[in-house]
Amino acid sequence: MFDLGRIREAVKYEGGVSRRLFVAYGGALAALPTLARASQSDANMSFSSNPFTLGVASGDPGAQQVVLWTRLAPSPTEPGGGMPNRVVSVNWEIATDDSMRSVVAKGTEFATPPLAHSVHVEVNGLEPGRWYWYRFHVGDAESPIGRTRTMPARNALPGELRFAFTSCQNYEQGLFTAYEHMVEQELDLVFHLGDYIYEYEAGRGGKVRTHIGNEINSLDDYRIRHSQYRTDPLLQAAHARCPWFLTFDDHEFDNNCAADISEEPHIDPADYLIRRANAYQAYYEMMPLPRRCLPQGPDMRLFRRASFGRLADFMVLDTRQYRTDQPNGDGKKPLNQSALLRTNTLLGAKQKNWLSRGLVSSQSLWNVLAQQVMMGMVGFPNQDSPLVYSMDQWPGYASERMELMQFMADRRVPNPVVLTGDIHSNWVNELRVDDRRPETNVIATEFVATSLSSGGNGPENPAGLGEILAHNPCVKFHNGERGYVSCTVTPEQWRADYLVVDDVLKPGGKVFPRASFVVESGNPIVHKA
Ligand code: FE
Ligand code: CA
Numbered sequence: 001m002f003d004l005g006r007i008r009e010a011v012k013y014e015g016g017v018s019r020r021l022f023v024a025y026g027g028a029l030a031a032l033p034t035l036a037r038a039s040q041s042d043a044n045m046s047f048s049s050n051p052f053t054l055g056v057a058s059g060d061p062g063a064q065q066v067v068l069w070t071r072l073a074p075s076p077t078e079p080g081g082g083m084p085n086r087v088v089s090v091n092w093e094i095a096t097d098d099s100m101r102s103v104v105a106k107g108t109e110f111a112t113p114p115l116a117h118s119v120h121v122e123v124n125g126l127e128p129g130r131w132y133w134y135r136f137h138v139g140d141a142e143s144p145i146g147r148t149r150t151m152p153a154r155n156a157l158p159g160e161l162r163f164a165f166t167s168c169q170n171y172e173q174g175l176f177t178a179y180e181h182m183v184e185q186e187l188d189l190v191f192h193l194g195d196y197i198y199e200y201e202a203g204r205g206g207k208v209r210t211h212i213g214n215e216i217n218s219l220d221d222y223r224i225r226h227s228q229y230r231t232d233p234l235l236q237a238a239h240a241r242c243p244w245f246l247t248f249d250d251h252e253f254d255n256n257c258a259a260d261i262s263e264e265p266h267i268d269p270a271d272y273l274i275r276r277a278n279a280y281q282a283y284y285e286m287m288p289l290p291r292r293c294l295p296q297g298p299d300m301r302l303f304r305r306a307s308f309g310r311l312a313d314f315m316v317l318d319t320r321q322y323r324t325d326q327p328n329g330d331g332k333k334p335l336n337q338s339a340l341l342r343t344n345t346l347l348g349a350k351q352k353n354w355l356s357r358g359l360v361s362s363q364s365l366w367n368v369l370a371q372q373v374m375m376g377m378v379g380f381p382n383q384d385s386p387l388v389y390s391m392d393q394w395p396g397y398a399s400e401r402m403e404l405m406q407f408m409a410d411r412r413v414p415n416p417v418v419l420t421g422d423i424h425s426n427w428v429n430e431l432r433v434d435d436r437r438p439e440t441n442v443i444a445t446e447f448v449a450t451s452l453s454s455g456g457n458g459p460e461n462p463a464g465l466g467e468i469l470a471h472n473p474c475v476k477f478h479n480g481e482r483g484y485v486s487c488t489v490t491p492e493q494w495r496a497d498y499l500v501v502d503d504v505l506k507p508g509g510k511v512f513p514r515a516s517f518v519v520e521s522g523n524p525i526v527h528k529a
Contacts, residue, residue: 042088042089042090042138042139043139044139045088045138045139045140046139046140047074047138047139047140047141048074049074049075049082050074050141051072051073051074051083051138051141052070052072052136052141052142052143052144053073053074053075053076053231054070054071054073054076054227054230054231054236054286055070055143055144055146055230055236055237055239055240056068056069056070056134056135056136056143056144056145056146056239056240057069057070057146057239057240057244057287057288058134058146058148058239058242058243058244058288059243059244059245059246059287059288059289060243060245060288060289060290060304060306061148061149061150061151061189061243061306062150062151062306063128063129063150063151063152063153063154063307063309064124064125064126064127064128064150065122065123065124065125065126065150066122066123066126066132066148066149066150066243067120067121067122067123067288067289067290068092068094068119068120068121068123068134068136068146068148068288069118069119069120069121069287069288069289070090070118070119070136070143071111071116071117071118071119071285071286072088072090072111072117072119072138073116073117073227076227076228076230076231077212077224077227077228077231078224079220079223079224080113081116081117081223081227083111083113083117085113086113087110087111087112087113088110088111088117088138089108089109089110089111089138090108090109090110090111090119090136090137090138091106091107091108091136091137091138092106092107092108092109092119092121092134092135092136092137093105093106093134093135093137094106094123094126094132094133094134094148095132095133095134096130096131096132096133097133098133098145098147100133100135100145104126104132105123105125105126107121109121111138115281115284115285116223116282116285118284118285118286119136120288120289120290120291122290122291126150127150128150128151128152128153128156129149129150129151129152129153129156129158129309130149130150131147131148131149132147132148132149132150133145133146133147133148134146134148144240145240146239146240146241147240147241147242148242148243149188149242149243151306151307151308151309152308152309152311153309154307154309154310155309155310155363156309156310157309157310157311157365157491158308158309158311159490159491160311160488160489160490161188161189161308161311161312161487161488161489161490162185162186162187162188162486162487162488162489163187163188163189163190163191163486163487163489164182164185164187164189164190164191164484164485164486164487165190165191165192165193165370165419165421165447165449165484165485165487166178166182166190166191166192166193166421166449166452166484166485167192167193167194167195167249167372167421167422167449167451167452168194168195168421168422168424168450168451168452168453168454169195169196169197169229169235169451169452169453169454170195170198170205170451170453170454170455171197171198171209171211171228171229171232171453172198172200172202172203172204172205172206172207172208172209172210172211173205173206173207173208173453173454173455173456173504174207174208174451174452174453174454174455174456174457174482174504174505175208175234175453175504175505175506175507175509176232176234176235176452176453177234177501177504177507177508177509177511178452178453178482178483178484178499178501178504178511179234179235179237179238179452180234180237180511181499181501181511182238182241182484182486183234183237183238183241185486187241187242187486188242188308189242189243189244189245189308190238190242190243190244190245191244191245191246191314191316191370191419192244192245192246192247193247193249193370193371193372193419193420193421193422193449194247194248194249194250194251194252194320194372194421194422195249195250195251195252195421195422195451195454196226196229196246196248196251196252196283197222197225197226197229197251197252198211198251198454199215199216199225199251199252199253199254199255199279200215200255201213201214201215202214205455207456207505208456208504208505211225211228212224212225212228213225216279217275217278218278219278219281219282221278222278222279222281222282222283223282223285223286225282226282226283226285226286227286230286239288243288244288245306245314245316245370246287246288246289247302247303247316247317247318247370247371247372248283248302248318248320249319249320249372249373249421249422250320252279252283253275253276253279253280253320254275254276254279256326256330256392257276257320258320258323258324258325258326258330258392259323259324259325260272260273260276260298261325263330273297273298274298276298277295277297277298280295280298280299280300281295283295283300284300289302299321300321302316302318302321303315303316303317303318303351303354303355304316305358307364308364308489309364310363310364310365311364311365311366311489311490311491312364312365312366312367312368312489313358313362313363313364313366313367313368314368314370315355315358315359315367315368315369315370316370316371317347317351317355317369317370317371317372318351319346319347319371319372319373320372321348322345322346322347322348322350322351323345323346323347323348323397324343324344324345324397326391326392326396327339327341327344327391327396328391328396329391330391330392330396331390331391332380332382332388332389332390332391333388333389333391334385334386334387334388334389335377335379335387335389335395335398335436339389339391339395339396339397339398340398340399341399342399342400344396344397344398344399344400345397345400346373346394346397346400346401347400352400355369355404356407359407359408359411359413359416360411360413362413362414364414365414365415365491365521366414366415366417366489366494366521367413367414367415367416367417368416368417368418368419369416369417369418369419370419371418371419371420372420372421372422373390373392373393373394373420373421373422373423374390374393374394374420374422374423374427374429374446374448375393375394375401375418375420375429375431375446376394376427376429376430376431376435376446376448376472376474376475377389377394377395377398377401377434377435377436377474378390378395378427378429378435378468378472378474378475379436379471379472380464380468380471381464381467381468381471387471390423393422393423402433402434405431405432405433405443405444406433408443408444409433409441409443414521415494415519415521415522415524416431416443416444416445416524417444417445417446417447417494417519418431418444418445418446418447419446419447419448419449419485420446420447420448420449421448421449421451423448423450424450424451424454424455424458425448425450425451425458425462425478425479425480426448426449426450426477426478426479426480426481426483426485426498426500426514426515427446427447427448427475427477427478427479428445428446428447428448428475428476428477428478428496428517428526429445429446429448429474429475429476430442430445430446430473430474430476430524430525430526431443431444431445431446431474432474435472435474438473438474442524442525443524444524445494445517445519445524445526447485447487447496447517449483449484449485449498450479450480450481450482450483450484450498450500451482452482452483452484453482453504455482456482456504456505457481457482457503457504457505458480458481458482459480459481460479460480460481460500460514461479461480462478462479462480465478476517476526477498477515477517479498479500479514479515481500481501481514482500482501482504483498483499483500483501483511483514484499485497485498485499486499491521492520492521493518493519493520493521494518494519494521495516495517495518495529496516496517496518497513497516497529498513498514498515498516498517499511499512499513499514500512500513500514515528516528516529517529
């Protein structure tokens with residue numbers, strides 16, 4: 001796909017990675033679906049095995065539009081997905097009933113080899129705030145029927161929103177049992193906050209099943225890894241049940257990645273950016289994302305806003321792609337001068353401006369940051385130093401984090417709520433400008449969801465729980481089990497149910513609520529339900 005030689009030459013002669021080459025590459029990709037319209041009809045194409053092995057999905061709904069997704073792959077974990085190396089036309093239809101009788105829109109899209117025969121349909125002109133069903137046809141094959149919905153009209157105040165948020169689904173370390181329960185919950189939306197796949201080689205901490213191949217690097221590697229995850233029937237069922245908003249964290253590319261440079265000094269920066277382009281392209285191909293998220297080489301604009309009428313505004317963040325390198329390395333360190341540098345950024349200038357404008361212009365009752373890493377400044381007790389803080393999370397970027405909290409306080413952003421993944425444990429945190437000063441005002445609530453499967457079964461009470469709670473008055477709940485968080489939002493109240501799975505190492509694990517918390521509108525203090 002890439003001409004490695006040309007990129008190396010560009011590096012050699014221009015003394016840096018040529019942005020221009022990457023942009024040209026991205027531009028060619030964007031033009032392909034248009035070029036494809038010249039291709040012949042595939043109405044008579046016949047498949048010897050099911051091309052819809054990866055299921056269907058929908059995402060990024062607005063009041064009148066939604067993205068419908070599928071990818072043709074009769075052999076999903078083989079290079080090329082078992083598809084012929086040519087453009088294939090795919091028919092789609094969307095209806096207001098589950099038996100697909102009242103079709104309100106239909107059309108044809110093209111599945112192209114450069115985008116791994118993925119199909120992203122942007123359906124417009126739908127009715128706000130209602131459910132739809134959709135499916136695809138290619139040749140003689142028919143996809144399963146997916147269910148999706150639009151968001152309520154921009155100026156409507158819906159009585160209720162029910163959604164789940166989740167993250168961190170290491171395929172080797174646990175079963176995706178939690179998704180089975182999510183499907184039964186009849187939710188409006190799902191937010192996935194990253195670590196959708198893990199890039200590791202087969203067998204790294206494996207407990208229940210095994211990754212295919214070595215640590216992933218090439219475009220085919222990333223595609224096959226995503227395909228392996230998506231063939232999980234429980235994950236597929238959850239995607240088919242309601243629309244998702246997705247954002248990535250580090251493992252969709254490389255562990256604890258930051259800035260444009262690998263943590264491993266021997267990795268050529270050009271190679272690292274090519275690897276990132278591979279990771280982002282495979283991510284785009286596999287997710288129900290709008291075309292405006294199509295990566296341009298190693299750059300992919302994923303931060304975006306979604307409004308559930310005037311009930312809730314979601315600012316979906318990307319705290320990976322634009323961040324400066326972790327200060328003091330990415331482990332736990334004291335919150336010293338280098339962590340507090342004003343030049344440390346998780347958001348980058350562009351995203352920060354976009355976020356500030358979004359928060360100020362929001363007309364919604366609840367204003368939500370759907371993002372990756374923990375914002376609570378949680379200090380962990382340490383033998384030979386004062387408290388230590390995770391440098392890979394917001395405390396490593398404490399100045400920007402405190403500025404953001406101060407901004408939300410100064411601008412009186414209504415009911416700010418932060419949703420977080422990454423850390424593989426459950427937390428409820430009160431957020432202040434500086435969480436080390438419990439005497440100051442609470443500004444927002446942070447709900448941190450544990451991993452869906454990463455790490456395998458975990459303890460209800462993590463090691464050192466008592467000490468963590470004693471040192472961090474901002475922490476209201478901490479738990480080490482697997483699961484996800486389900487939220488019920490009304491104009492009066494935000495309720496977060498922490499659902500846990502009793503055993504992710506065996507099929508049929510039971511899902512049950514471990515703890516529930518509420519925040520009343522107009523009062524950021526969180527309490528137990
Ligand atoms: Fe993770
Ligand atoms: Ca992570």
